[in-house]
Amino acid sequence: GVLAWALAVVIVATSLTLRRRMYWLFRSVHLLFLPLLLCAVLHYPKLLFALCPPLVTWAADVIVRIASNCRANATVVRSSYDHDSGCGLLVVRTDATSDAEPEAGQFLYVGCRAAGPRLSTHPFSVAWYDAATREATLVVKSMGPDTWTSKLCAAMSPAFPTDGAGGEMTSVAMSGPEPAANTAGPPADDRFAHKYRALITQGPYGSLSVPLGTTPDVALVAGGIGITMLLRMLQLLTGECRHSNVRRVALLWTARDTALPLQLRVYFDRCVAAREDGGRASVEATLSLFITRHGEARALKEDPRLQSFGTRKCRRLQLARDIGSALPMPKDAAEAPPLTIYCCGPRPLVATARDFATSSRSSVLLHEESFYL
Numbered sequence: 001g002v003l004a005w006a007l008a009v010v011i012v013a014t015s016l017t018l019r020r021r022m023y024w025l026f027r028s029v030h031l032l033f034l035p036l037l038l039c040a041v042l043h044y045p046k047l048l049f050a051l052c053p054p055l056v057t058w059a060a061d062v063i064v065r066i067a068s069n070c071r072a073n074a075t076v077v078r079s080s081y082d083h084d085s086g087c088g089l090l091v092v093r094t095d096a097t098s099d100a101e102p103e104a105g106q107f108l109y110v111g112c113r114a115a116g117p118r119l120s121t122h123p124f125s126v127a128w129y130d131a132a133t134r135e136a137t138l139v140v141k142s143m144g145p146d147t148w149t150s151k152l153c154a155a156m157s158p159a160f161p162t163d164g165a166g167g168e169m170t171s172v173a174m175s176g177p178e179p180a181a182n183t184a185g186p187p188a189d190d191r192f193a194h195k196y197r198a199l200i201t202q203g204p205y206g207s208l209s210v211p212l213g214t215t216p217d218v219a220l221v222a223g224g225i226g227i228t229m230l231l232r233m234l235q236l237l238t239g240e241c242r243h244s245n246v247r248r249v250a251l252l253w254t255a256r257d258t259a260l261p262l263q264l265r266v267y268f269d270r271c272v273a274a275r276e277d278g279g280r281a282s283v284e285a286t287l288s289l290f291i292t293r294h295g296e297a298r299a300l301k302e303d304p305r306l307q308s309f310g311t312r313k314c315r316r317l318q319l320a321r322d323i324g325s326a327l328p329m330p331k332d333a334a335e336a337p338p339l340t341i342y343c344c345g346p347r348p349l350v351a352t353a354r355d356f357a358t359s360s361r362s363s364v365l366l367h368e369e370s371f372y373l
Contacts, residue, residue: 004043011029014026023148024120028120073095074092074199074200075093077092079091082259087140087225089140095134102129102232105125106206107125108136108204109202109203109205110122114151115155125139125229126232127232210340212237214338215246216247216248217247218237218246219323221353222251223345226343226369228344231268235274238271246283248285250285251285254349255291256293258296258300258303262306268308286327287311290313290315291313291314300313300314319353319356339364340365341356347370
């Protein structure tokens with residue numbers, strides 16, 4: 001019993017102190033739950049009857065994850081890193097025998113030896129998916145020195161020390177992804193994609209608490225890197241017909257500066273082009289960008305690279321006001337169509353969306369995902 005208690009303390013302590021700085025160790029230490037349970041059963045044998053069902057389901061989950069990775073056989077097609085945004089892009093291709101394409105709100109577990117043992121996987125929302133080439137785009141945000149994500153981003157940046165042969169390793173630092181699919185393999189100068197081409201991937205996993213297409217009006221509210229999940233939703237709503245009951249979509253994205261919007265601008269251009277060229281022409285889509293850093297108002301307004309955003313403001317997002325501007329509602333709340341808000345961002349932004357949904361006079365549904373930096 002004392003040994004089981006000690007193992008539990010070790011697991012909890014590493015969860016509180018090492019989760020970001022040494023993620024692979026954090027994951028490895030959690031395997032101590034097996035001897036912990038063994039000690040607990042030796043201390044109280046009847047506990048085995050209660051543990052059998054969850055252990056069986058855990059073993060089944062491990063088998064499913066291994067099978068999913070084998071079917072996917074994922075490889076890196078392209079990689080890029082932007083120093084201004086602190087984000088890297090990984091374009092990953094899977095085999096035709098892999099699982100179904102990622103739906104809205106789903107994520108992949110990814111492991112890469114550039115950041116540690118490949119079995120140490122991290123979850124990443126699928127920001128974009130090309131069904132024709134089976135390529136998924138993942139956005140990796142560096143979370144600070146000595147973190148798993150910073151090591152992965154460092155491998156994509158020109159600062160990576162060597163290419164294994166003693167030479168300096170340089171990677172493509174693009175401001176946006178290449179629009180054309182690369183079916184022949186990684187570009188010759190993308191050393192990351194060549195050196196770390198094989199990945200561990202599991203998934204896709206996850207689902208939305210409010211399925212896409214539940215209401216005719218949809219508001220996508222993102223804060224910073226929270227755009228990754230909502231970008232895939234915007235792709236589905238503007239380019240495919242599976243959610244035919246959706247009539248209006250409003251994207252409201254607030255970011256500190258224009259670095260990340262510029263890095264991802266190609267995808268927003270594709271959403272606009274898909275809607276205009278045979279996509280969901282019946283959907284009224286508005287894209288709004290709010291930059292909180294002062295001094296960028298003129299550049300934000302005049303930069304032609306951000307023309308897909310019909311509204312560009314250098315101020316904080318005012319949720320009630322800006323949703324009302326993007327999705328005008330009748331004065332009579334009883335006549336207002338139901339609205340679903342999908343919000344992903346820092347906790348204060350999610351709290352604001354929650355308050356708006358609960359205090360609104362009309363029918364408002366909310367799916368929320370928050371993070372802290």
